[in-house]
Amino acid sequence: MRSLTLGRVHDISIKVHPTFGLVVLWVLYRWGVGGSFGSLIFGLVLVAFVFGCVVLHELGHSFMAMHYHIRVHDITLLPVGGVARIEQVPTRPTSEIMIALAGPAVNVAIAVALLPPLLLFAVLSGVNSAGDLLLYLDRISPGGMLVYLFFTNVMLVLFNLLPAFPMDGGRVLRAALSAGFGRERGTRTAVIVGQVLAALLAIVGVWLGDYLLPLVALVVIVVARAEGRAVRLESAMRRLRVGQFALWDMGGISPRQPLTYALRGGPRDLVVTEGTRVVGMLWRNQLLHELRGGIPGRTVGDVMDRHVVTADVDDSVYDVQQQMNELNRWAIPVTEGGIYRGIFTADRFVHVYRQLTPSPFRVRAAAGFAETISYLLRSWIR
Numbered sequence: 001m002r003s004l005t006l007g008r009v010h011d012i013s014i015k016v017h018p019t020f021g022l023v024v025l026w027v028l029y030r031w032g033v034g035g036s037f038g039s040l041i042f043g044l045v046l047v048a049f050v051f052g053c054v055v056l057h058e059l060g061h062s063f064m065a066m067h068y069h070i071r072v073h074d075i076t077l078l079p080v081g082g083v084a085r086i087e088q089v090p091t092r093p094t095s096e097i098m099i100a101l102a103g104p105a106v107n108v109a110i111a112v113a114l115l116p117p118l119l120l121f122a123v124l125s126g127v128n129s130a131g132d133l134l135l136y137l138d139r140i141s142p143g144g145m146l147v148y149l150f151f152t153n154v155m156l157v158l159f160n161l162l163p164a165f166p167m168d169g170g171r172v173l174r175a176a177l178s179a180g181f182g183r184e185r186g187t188r189t190a191v192i193v194g195q196v197l198a199a200l201l202a203i204v205g206v207w208l209g210d211y212l213l214p215l216v217a218l219v220v221i222v223v224a225r226a227e228g229r230a231v232r233l234e235s236a237m238r239r240l241r242v243g244q245f246a247l248w249d250m251g252g253i254s255p256r257q258p259l260t261y262a263l264r265g266g267p268r269d270l271v272v273t274e275g276t277r278v279v280g281m282l283w284r285n286q287l288l289h290e291l292r293g294g295i296p297g298r299t300v301g302d303v304m305d306r307h308v309v310t311a312d313v314d315d316s317v318y319d320v321q322q323q324m325n326e327l328n329r330w331a332i333p334v335t336e337g338g339i340y341r342g343i344f345t346a347d348r349f350v351h352v353y354r355q356l357t358p359s360p361f362r363v364r365a366a367a368g369f370a371e372t373i374s375y376l377l378r379s380w381i382r
């Protein structure tokens with residue numbers, strides 16, 4: 001199912017997932033059935049504002065990430081909230097804390113901005129306690145909307161600051177612990193804290209007869225486990241040297257060889273060398289493309305990619321994989337002290353990955369997933 005793009009803010013696409021249609025159905029049911037046309041419009045405007053606050057929250061994370069030169073792909077709205085796809089989980093504790101806090105900070109700012117009109121509304125309608133103000137949550141009026149948006153932002157801050165993955169508070173806790181104990185142990189501790197908290201949340205939910213809380217607890221436990229696994233995998237890959245996993249080669253192909261020679265053994269990514277030095281890459285795609293135009297008389301040197309980046313045998317598998325991701329390449333030549341040794345490919349990476357994850361349940365860490373469970377908040381407020 002493809003997401004619908006609403007627009008772009010500073011090169012970040014704002015998208016809506018098809019399942020968001022459920023929210024519209026919910027609005028129709030909640031404000032449309034048995035209500036007037038006016039109440040339906042009220043419901044639609046209210047939900048648009050609530051999700052507007054969620055988008056601003058995600059933009060808070062995104063702009064802070066961009067401040068640290070981390071790429072942000074897009075923001076997608078789901079019925080459960082927003083997800084910002086940020087290039088990679090930041091590894092420096094300070095930047096991780098700043099990025100995590102930037103989201104809730106936006107909601108604090110919105111709540112503060114709503115405070116003067118809210119106080120004015122309270123004075124004008126003779127409300128003198130916060131409890132009385134809550135009575136306006138269900139009113140279909142501009143005042144009711146103001147109260148609703150104020151409390152939604154307060155709940156977004158409180159909920160997101162819970163110290164459990166995938167909430168922002170969990171990332172803050174992890175980063176703080178990482179500064180003291182290192183990333184792997186910090187994450188392990190944060191995962192345990194999050195799971196204990198989730199278990200308490202589930203017990204409280206059952207006790208109160210609110211069965212949404214155990215559901216939230218389940219999401220927290222699953223995502224926390226996935227996060228723990230992802231970080232364990234990452235530290236294992238940081239310890240492994242790429243030289244151990246590269247395909248060792250007896251010297252690559254010369255730029256003076258004819259293209260037909262490069263086809264022997266089937267088309268694949270080839271390292272082009274002169275003596276012991278890497279001078280280029282002959283990409284499989286490029287080779288196949290050139291084949292269509294006919295190859296008589298052409299040499300490897302004519303079509304090779306001269307802008308080649310190499311890895312050292314002592315670089316970690318993690319760093320090399322990150323580099324390949326950034327370059328958008330499937331292979332990288334591996335050198336030792338500048339001398340060509342072999343090639344590391346995406347296939348080799350999959351091989352390493354399989355060795356490190358024997359379990360069939362390879363849950364990918366969904367960074368920031370389900371962090372703003374706004375429809376749950378709505379049912380709690382009521």
Ligand SMILES: [Zn+2]
Nearest residue numbers: 103160168371
């Ligand atoms: Zn957030």
